[in-house]
Amino acid sequence: MEVLEAIKTRRSIRHYKLDGVSDESLWQVLEAARWAPSWANTQCWHFVVVRDPSIKARIVELLRGNRAVQAVDEAPIVIVLVAQVGRSGFSGGVPATDKGEYWYMFDSALAMQNFILAAHALGLGTVIIGKIDTKEVEKLLGVPSGFRVVTMTPLGYPAENPSPRPRLDTSALVSFDKFELSV
Ligand SMILES: Cc1cc2nc3c(=O)[nH]c(=O)nc-3n(C[C@H](O)[C@H](O)[C@H](O)COP(=O)(O)O)c2cc1C
Numbered sequence: 208m209e210v211l212e213a214i215k216t217r218r219s220i221r222h223y224k225l226d227g228v229s230d231e232s233l234w235q236v237l238e239a240a241r242w243a244p245s246w247a248n249t250q251c252w253h254f255v256v257v258r259d260p261s262i263k264a265r266i267v268e269l270l271r272g273n274r275a276v277q278a279v280d281e282a283p284i285v286i287v288l289v290a291q292v293g294r295s296g297f298s299g300g301v302p303a304t305d306k307g308e309y310w311y312m313f314d315s316a317l318a319m320q321n322f323i324l325a326a327h328a329l330g331l332g333t334v335i336i337g338k339i340d341t342k343e344v345e346k347l348l349g350v351p352s353g354f355r356v357v358t359m360t361p362l363g364y365p366a367e368n369p370s371p372r373p374r375l376d377t378s379a380l381v382s383f384d385k386f387e388l389s390v
Contacts, residue, residue, distance in 0.1 A: 208328040217324060218371065220332025221274065223281040223363035232329050233284065236362070239325030243318040246295035246310050252318045255287040255348050262347065266359070269343050275336045275361070282332075282361030286322070289350050290315045290357050315357040323360065332365035 208216075237254060245251065257263055263285055270276040279285055296302055296310025304310070323333040341356040350356060379389050 210324070213324045213328045217327040218332075218369045219275075219334035220361075220365045220367060220369070221278040221334055222365070222367040223278060223283075223332060223361060224366045225281075225283070226364045227283045228331065228362055228364075232331065233362070235329060236322050236325045236331065240318040240322040243314070243321045245314040245317065247298075249294040249314070251291040251294045251311050252315055253289045253291070253354070254322075255289060255350075257285040257287060257348075258283065265347055266344065269340050269347075270336070273336065273338050275334050278334050278361045279336070279359075281366070282363035284362040285359055286362055287344065287348060287359040288315055288319055288357045289345075289348075289354050291354050293353065311355070312357060319358060319360070326362060330364065331362055333360040333362055335360055 233256065237256075240252070240254065241250075243252075257266065263279065266285055266287075267276060267280045270279055290311040292308055292311055293300075294311070295314045296304060296306060296308060302308055319335060323335065326333045336359045339356065339359065344350075344356045344359070345354075348356070382389070
């Protein structure tokens with residue numbers, strides 16, 4: 208699938224088939240994430256591939272109330288993106304910009320975007336999940352201090368084909384030469 212087509216046709220998938228995901232496909236999408244750009248090529252990301260039903264069940268419990276809870280329950284795999292803090296956005300051990308330590312969020316998003324687009328190109332579904340009790344997930348997965356859970360997504364074959372959610376017109380997002388918000 209062409210990149211532009213993948214960007215335009217990807218949707219958040221919240222219902223999954225029971226079919227498993229081959230190791231080959233899993234490694235292909237992880238490989239796509241690996242090629243994301245990052246601050247000074249620091250690559251602060253780490254992907255925990257959750258397949259153990261008991262760990263997945265606990266994540267489902269922690270996601271109660273989230274629209275994506277059923278997606279995680281149904282999909283055969285959950286990918287949890289963990290980032291190391293204190294590397295992205297840092298220079299000589301101190302934050303290099305007015306954004307402080309938070310560039311790890313930016314780099315993680317780039318890796319996640321690669322991941323979800325590659326998954327879609329292979330016919331796999333994902334939905335980025337941000338509303339998580341990260342502290343509890345960190346405990347569950349044994350994430351050490353200095354690392355933070357950023358986001359997660361189920362990974363599996365879609366059992367739905369949702370319509371596109373609306374987007375603002377491109378012209379409403381853009382100004383030329385000077386910043387200007389169109390009303
Ligand atoms: C940072 C971020 C956090 C999100 N968190 C959740 C979430 O917690 N639960 C959920 O069901 N969807 C979540 N989503 C999915 C968005 O709702 C979805 O991307 C948006 O509505 C656009 O729909 P689309 O992905 O199908 O184009 C999140 C998306 C992003 C980018």
